[in-house]
Structure formats: C-alpha cells, structure tokens
Amino acid sequence: MSDEKSFHMTPDEFRRHGHAVIDWIADYQARIESFPVLSQVKPGEIRAALPVNPPAQGEPFDALLKDVEKLILPGVTHWQSPNFFAYFPCNASGPGILGDLLSSGLGVQGMLWSTSPACTELETHVMDWLVDMLGLPKKFMSSSAGGGVIQDTASSAALCALLAGRERATNYVSNKKGCDGRLVAYASTQTHSSLQKAAMISGIGADNLRLIEVDQNLATRPDVLAKQIDADRRAGLTPFFVCATIGTTSSNAMDPIAAIAEVCHQHKLWLHVDAAMSGTAMLCPEFRHLQNGIELADSYNFNPHKWMFTNFDCNCFWVADRKALIQTLSILPEYLRNQATESGAVIDYRDWHIQLGRRFRSLKLWFVIRHYGIEGLQHHIRQHVQLAQQFAEWVRNDARFELAAPAPLNLVCFRHKAGDAANQTIMDRLNRGGDLFLTHTKLNGKLTLRLSVGQTHTQARHVENAWKRIREEAREFATAG
C-alpha cells in the first residue's frame, strides 16, 4: 500500500500555485485603490453566486483563484486600502503576511513548550523586546515575576485579565466554587464593549460592571470611580477590577492611568489597561506621557494587528504577576504531561489564555519588527499622527465643521454643524461613493464622524482626498449650517 493514490498537492504543485497566490496578492496591493472601499453588495448576493452543493470531485487550483476574483472580491470591504478610515485600522504589511505564511507552512502547535520550543521562546523574546520598545515597566518582562503572551484579540486579553482579577480577589476559590454574584468590576461609559462581554462570560454579570462617568474629554473620572467603589463596599459587595483605556474606541479618549491606579492601589483592585490601538504610538517616546502610571498596572495589552503592520490576529498581553494568571487558567491532563513542563524550567503558554491550541504567531511579529526596525515603525506612526493632526487642523479652520473630541493621536472625531441627519447623509454618500470608507459614533448624544488614520499605505494624498470628498458631499449643507 506504499505510494498509494493521493489527492494532496505535491511540493512542486504547491510551489507553482503558491507563486500564483503571491502574485495575486501583489497585484491586489497594486490595484487596491481601484475598488470601492466599502463593498457595495446586497445581503445574500455573494451566497447566491455559490454552488448549492459541495463538490463531489476535486477542482483545479486555478478555478479556485478565478472564483476569488469573480465571486469573492465584490463582497470584500478593503481594509487594506489606503482610503480605509473606518473603525480602527487593522493594517497588514508584506513582512507580516509572509511571517504568517511561514507559520502556516510550519503548522506547529505551541500549546506546550515541548510541542515546539521555538514557538514559545521566540514569543517570550519578542514580548520582552516590546516591553523595551514601548517604554513599559520592567515588571512585565519574563525575567521578572510577570511576562507577556500573544493572544488573538483585546477581547480575549480583557477576559483573561478580568478572570485573573476575579481569582486573586477570591483567593482562587471562584474558579472552583463558581461566582457568587457579589463581585463588582469598573470601567467607563467609553470603555470597549468587550469588557461588558467579559463580565457576561465570566459570570460576573453585566449589571456588576459599573460604567463610570467621564469628563468633558471623555476620560474616566477617578473621583467618581473612588466614590462608586466606596458605595459598593458599603453595600456589602466586593470591588475587584478596573479597566482603564489608553485611547478609547469611540473617540480615542485617554484615561488618567496614574490617578486611576492610585484608587486601585488603595482598594487593592486589579488594574487592567487597554491600549488596543494607541499602544502602538508608544513606540515614539514623545507620546509616552499618555501612558503615565502604567508602571502601576496589573495587566496591559495592545494590538499589533491594529496599527503596527502585523496582520490579524495578534494581541500582546502582559501581566505583572504571571502566577495569578496561570493559577487562574491552568489545567494539566495526563496526555499533556511531559518532562519539560514538570521541570518548571519552561513556559507553557496554554495556561495563559482561553484556548489550548496556539499558532506560531510570534513569527509575523518578529518579521515586522526586523523588517522595519524601530526607526521604520516610528517613522510611519509619526506620519499617521501628523496626517490626522493635519486633518484636524482643516476641520478646525472650516466654519461649517467642528471637532467633537480632542484628537491626541491618529483618530479625528468631527461633525458638520448642520446636525445628525446631515452627518448621516454625508457619511452614507461617501461610503456609497466608494472613494473612502469612514464610520460614526455618538458623542454627547450627537452623531459624530470618525476619521481613523492608520492603514499601512495611507499617505498625505489619501487624507487630502478624504477632506476634499467630505467637503464635496457637505456642499448642500454649507448654507443650511
């Protein structure tokens, strides 16, 4: 039965088809500005073009690639277009894509050190590098009592932080006995919705996540936080966890980390700091004042898959006390036991997150850091911030528009003064037009447009064109304003 019939792609076929896919992506990058940024298809249109039944026999690879072009591409919203200004960036880059491709090719599982030592050790190494690169406290380094791990998303990292805080507060009992409904966590009205989701998942309950009032800059008010904690304590509840944000999703608001940390310290609460997008800015020393107080945090995370040219998924999560995290998430069935683990000399990252299996994600991060160097990363981050600041300046100088929030980095929240309906119309027309894609939020009850600069290839001409197109679509509202 040796050398039996095979349907597999041979290495030589892989080489040929692989080159074709690489070429397709290179061509896609070169022509990306020719597509409408936001897909213009209607619900059900993509599915309607797909065959109802799965194929009984295999098909040639060329047919697959043709169908990507013909059937899939019209349904793609082009997150990698330099005219993508919506949500947050989820930027990618050549070295990121190729590092991830190598990870697919090696196809290893990094759940235990022993299941692929390089997968664990490169991850630890790169996470230590990033502590230096971002000006984070030494207590997050693997040589201290803390350490870092790559997670999939900030949502998962927030959940892990909440769980570690929950367990520390209950002396690692709620893991075993279940929650008792008396634990209380704190975030702000502007904190990312994943905190609410984490409170739901963890058995804390969404009602036990207090959403603290913010100031005029949309930043958490530490005084209100302190009062709420006192009130909850008096009511016999158990405050245990606070999430502060460096750069909120909605408006890029900056919470005062040091002041919040002081409250947490007083009350012995776990402080998690979420810097999902804006953490990348800390590559540049001139922005690090925005993370003042970070040395007092128990955990911290940012997403290289947002603004640091590393394709999704790649979240970096650090804790100051790795024992608290491991004790929260560790399980060790017999079939995973091995000498390296028993020796205690290695990290087994399966104990650091929700999942068991894990991909070799540090490869792409390593590739990105080495391709750009600190210099290259800093250059492009500064460029993005400069472009956003230029845009904010244009808004400030146009009497029909106003800024809706401070713009400390690369996100500009602005609106036409003619009101919600006008802003909705402007946005819908821009997005239907296809030249660019931007999204909205609500700030102080008013519909607000968001221009988020961070796609890898966004340059001055793209932001200039965005401003031109915005003014064009706003023309009819000019006098009404």
Added chain:
Amino acid sequence: MSDEKSFHMTPDEFRRHGHAVIDWIADYQARIESFPVLSQVKPGEIRAALPVNPPAQGEPFDALLKDVEKLILPGVTHWQSPNFFAYFPCNASGPGILGDLLSSGLGVQGMLWSTSPACTELETHVMDWLVDMLGLPKKFMSSSAGGGVIQDTASSAALCALLAGRERATNYVSNKKGCDGRLVAYASTQTHSSLQKAAMISGIGADNLRLIEVDQNLATRPDVLAKQIDADRRAGLTPFFVCATIGTTSSNAMDPIAAIAEVCHQHKLWLHVDAAMSGTAMLCPEFRHLQNGIELADSYNFNPHKWMFTNFDCNCFWVADRKALIQTLSILPEYLRNQATESGAVIDYRDWHIQLGRRFRSLKLWFVIRHYGIEGLQHHIRQHVQLAQQFAEWVRNDARFELAAPAPLNLVCFRHKAGDAANQTIMDRLNRGGDLFLTHTKLNGKLTLRLSVGQTHTQARHVENAWKRIREEAREFATAG
C-alpha cells in the same frame, strides 16, 4: 508630503520575497522527513541565539529567512511530518495554506456582515455544506433556526456552548446578574480538559462540573449521569448542561450520544457534542453510526484543523437555536451600528463567539473542500483509518503488546506488557531518536502509548516504520514481559 519616505515592502518586493517564502515551504515539505520529529533543543537554547535587543534599523528580508532556517528550525517540532503520531493530528495542506495566505493578503475583518460581506456569506455557505457532508441534522443549517460559525478552537466552542446553556437555563439572567453557584454541568472523566477550563472561566466553577464515570470502553455511562442529575436536583442545585464526546482525546472513546440525549431531553439540559478530531470521519457514511443521536444535540463542533487538512485555526461550531447563542453573547455599541445589522437580514458573527475581530477563515476551508472534493477527503480519511487498524492488528498479534482501548478509527492506544517503566523508556527512546513522535496517556491507571494517525502525508511506510522502531526499542523488554 506626497510619496514620502517609506519603509514598506512594495508590491514587487512582496512578490519576490513571497516567492522565496513559498519556495522555502515547498522545500521544507520535501525534506521534512530529514528532521527529528520532536525538537531536541534544551530549554533556553533558542532564545540564547537571539539578539538581546530589538533592531534599531530594518534588516533585509533575506536575513530573516536565513534566521528561520538557522535559529528557528532546530526548535521546531514537526507537526507536519508524516512521522508525527503524537497527541492529535493538526494537519495542514497546500490548499489550506494558500487559502489562509489569501486571507492574510485580503486582511479583512468579518466582525459584522457589512465589514466584509463575503467573509460572512462564504462562512455561512461552507458551514451549510458541511452539515450535508457530515450527515449532520438539518436543524444546524442557516436556513433553519440554527446555524454554524467558525471558531478558533474546540475550547472556545465548548465555552460558548456552556454559556448559551447557562443563559437558557437562567432565562438569560446570569449574563446580567452574575452566576449564583448553583448551576451544575456534566461531562465524563474522559472529556477534554477544556470543559473544566470553560467551567472555571464561566463562573460555574470546576467543582460544579460533575465528571461522570465511564464504562469499560471509557464511554460515559448514561445511567450514572441520570442518577447524578437526580441527586443534584434533590440537593436543590440546577443541572443545565451535558458535554458528550465523539472520540475522546485520551483514547478516542465514543460516548453513546442517543442515550445521553434522552437523559438531557428528560431534564431539559443543553447537550453539547464535541467531535474535535473524529468529526472528520463522518465524511464517510460508514462511520456515521458513531454519531447516532446527533439530531438531538443542541450544539456540536469539530476541528477541520485537526484531521481535515485545514491549517490551524479552524473549528466548526453549530447550534440548533442560534437565538440562544446570540442572546448570550450579543453587545452592540454605537460605533458598530449599521443599516445591514439593523435590517435583521444579515448574520453578524461577532455575536457568535468570544472575540470581536475575526479573520476570513472560511477561505481556507473552501479551498480545502474544493481542492479535494468529497471524494478526495473520504479517500484520505479512509486511508488513515485503515493504517491505524493495520497497526492495531499488529499489536493484537504480538504477544508482548496489548491494546489498551478499542480503536474505532485512527487512534491506537497500546502498551508493552512489561509495565509503566518499560513503556516510558520505549517512548522516550523513540522520541529522542527522532524517527517518529508519539505521546502517552493513562488508562485505568496504566501508562499507555498512543499512535494517532492523521498527518496529511502519513502513508503505509511511515506506520510500518513506526511499528518496526517500536519493536526495536522494546527488544530488551521482550523476555521480561
């Protein structure tokens, strides 16, 4: 500031470096049998060769690829080697890798339908295809009240199932109010450890996950389950969830789904069925008797990233009642609101799992299904099962060895009769020798070797050689047995 200085890889550079990476992977595939399957490095060895500090300036791409070869490869355990018989397979394939590469190249986020309609619609389509391909009940199709979603791992899927069950049992109140420590879930002593982790994470508590006794085949005993549920009810607790397994991790034991479902139905418990590896076998009608009763399950999952040639991560999770899942996990902040979502005409997969962000994972699954066709997938699954059955036959016919559990599919649990120490020695020598990699478990208190057949390129000669090497390393124990 147009066309400013750039550190980015151009499309042409991407093409050139991309071809080099593809060639590296093709070469890696061609020479993979020349490496020791289990990495032979010592803890710290890989890190010690990496520069202490991150690079200030960027480096040429060729240097990166050279370092993968020189610094990383020695620390890789070769999961894609046809001589990998450890744990479970985590197999990959050409079409899987290239589909994933396209996903990296497109770099879209599929959190909402509108953020890339093709990402959502292809996923729904392929998940519906798989319902047919695996002989699953129609209630899991998107045209019914249920539906499927791609998750990262079976751990996350199990957690989502547990949460949906928790919420249904509490009338969607524990999401808001938190858990009360009275909810009880059920699995068996052989259920995957992720269920324990899910009980910890969800605030249920590990002590409230009852591990039901198994029969001589290591399958859950429905009578013991029913008795335990009765006892818990009498104690004033709230049974709400059962996890049954088609092919346990440790020994590939098959739980009697129909009998367990009957107990669940009587007591109105959520039944989740985990078929992480063995679900792939259901591509072949002759194995579907192993999932008898699946039409009574509330949720079900298997991992194409284990045995179905689709590289990690790719878990397929279905529910019979999608409203229960969505009501459990849904949150909708203003900045994610959009017309398509409000219309109710589309699926927004962010409400179907823990994370918010999501990759275009259906591309690789679509590529795999179309490349192989049902015929090709069936061929290779049957081949793996046949190889494992052949190995089991060799064990049965060798007086020094014995089978430690039934081998219904592609996993053979066996041991040398000379006892635990001998089996440990045999395994350690085999794994140090590098010709193959296998792992162990404990069954009925005895150390047991596991030969898991499922790597994409494993053929008869690899299994033959494994058996030859096992007997060689066992030679000294031959007379002692």
